[in-house]
Amino acid sequence: MSSLTISSAGSERQPGFLSKERSIAGPSFSRWLVPPAALCIHLCIGMAYGFSVFWLPLSKALGISSSLACAPDAGLLQALTTTSCDWKISELGWMYTLFFVFLGCSAAIWGGWLERAGPRKAGVVAAFCWCGGLVISAGGVYLHQLWLMWLGSGVIGGIGLGLGYISPVSTLIKWFPDRRGMATGMAIMGFGGGAMIGAPLADKLMTHYATPHSVGVWETFLTLAAIYFMFMMIGALSYRVPPQGWAPRGYTPAPAATGQTMITTHEVHLNQAHKTPQFWLIWAVLCLNVSAGIGVIGMASPMLQEVFGGRLLGLDLSFNELGDAQKTQIAAIAAGFTGLLSLFNIGGRFFWASLSDRLGRKTTYFTFFALGFALYAAAPWTGHHGSVALFVACFCIILSMYGGGFATVPAYLADMFGTQFVGAVHGRLLTAWATAGILGPVIVNYFREYQLAHGVAKAQAYDSTMYVLAALLLLGLLCNLLVRPVAARHYMSAQELAAVRAQASESPVVTTADSGAQASGASHLAAVLTWTLVLVPLAWGVWITVQKAAVLFR
Structure with a gap:
């Protein structure tokens, strides 16, 4: 019997190299x-x-x-x-x-x-x-x-x-x-x-x-x-x-979620998270923030060129009055503007997400929407007054908050629903990004074409678009204000959580340790x-x- 037991144990399948247990x-x-x-x-x-x-x-x-141009009547299949x-x-x-x-x-x-x-x-x-x-x-x-x-x-x-x-x-x-x-x-x-x-x-x-x-x-x-x-x-x-x-050593878990801390000590199952109002409010928060930001990214280069025209070269000329050589010059300037926006987009992801650890996620998104609303509303004024520096500064801050919205939302979800399923909940929330990818460009392109079709000069064609995007942020602000801690009825019981962790092959509870304090020289x-x-x-x-x-x- 003993040898049979050993044989059976030895034949048990070992976890693969890519398995969660091995990592x-x-x-x-x-x-x-x-x-x-x-x-x-x-x-x-x-x-x-x-x-x-x-x-x-x-x-x-x-x-x-x-x-080599295709025939004018060539279809999609061709x-x-x-x-x-x-x-x-x-x-x-x-x-x-x-x-x-x-x-x-x-x-x-x-x-x-x-x-x-x-x-x-x-x-x-x-x-x-x-x-x-x-x-x-x-x-x-x-x-x-x-x-x-x-x-x-x-x-x-x-x-x-x-x-x-x-x-x-x-x-x-x-x-x-x-x-x-x-x-x-x-x-x-x-x-x-x-x-x-x-x-x-x-x-x-x-x-x-x-x-x-x-x-x-x-x-x-x-x-x-x-x-x-x-x-x-x-x-x-x-x-x-x-x-x-x-x-990590010295870490004290946040107290139970309140209107102030907004950080739960419980876990919400993936299949339950999307049934809560909090999920859809944060979905709307991300969608509206990203819709406004994508709208700006898509029109950044032509917007700068058409709003300022020859003023970018020190000339009192509109965009349509410029020659081909001058348009080439301002296109290079606009490319630099796009590059600058990308830097603020990247930097904002780290800056705002890190700041949210101190301010709290709800307060951080409140800042995105309140400050963003003011900047979008002020952007047409900076264009009409010919202040390139203020115009560029407005959109650099806007793009930093666009990137910050992406980076802060996973932590927002962890605060609301716990950490057990946060990656999966985040995956479902990213459908807001796909929606924003359609909504933002459609709003921008439609309003611009509408303005131009009704005789509005190119330099003023973006004004209404900015105000519409500002309205989106105001709606996002309201959605964020409605976010409250998840109701206790949505929490997993201790038995349910233990079963999920066993299914996910998570190891037993360990004592608290200071990450890095025990790290070996090879690890450093x-x-x-x-x-x-x-x-x-x-x-x-x-x-x-x-x-x-x-x-x-x-």
């Missing part, structure tokens, strides 16, 4: 290794924001020096499969839409699986999807098949975006219960910075690979896929989850190397962006 941290692990692991993934998938750098070269993939004429930029742009549709859908659908499987497995799947999508897109460019690009980067890559985006959220919040906002701000800052690194890198690669017979895009896709796969695998395999009950060295790995390319991207933004002040 539980040991006593010498430093929690400061987790943020750079998250950045390794977010800096790669953040290139989704910079894909527009490929549109112009791809629109000349066959003609090389100029586009565009997807043609090998005899070049794609239109509008057709290529659908890939950008697919990115964020599938980001939101995959995060919502597989967020629950991520909580059970753990961040390591989710990160590896994200790496294969995102980088595999780039490889498929490279084949689409080489074979000149648009449907392969839509499938590769748009659909499969979009799934990688969603899993990669939410993979570190729950883990970071559990490692940093004392600094939830700062921790998620560091990771989500990387998503905003991905294009800042990837776009200039892609531009240099396309220049390097370009030949008389190729614009260099498919080669660039393959190169980026190899680079990104290496970084994302380093990040995914570096993820560790804390043992159940772990906390690994932290230095990992932080260097992500900070060097990030610093390079910042430097490139600062150089572009400097044109604005010449």
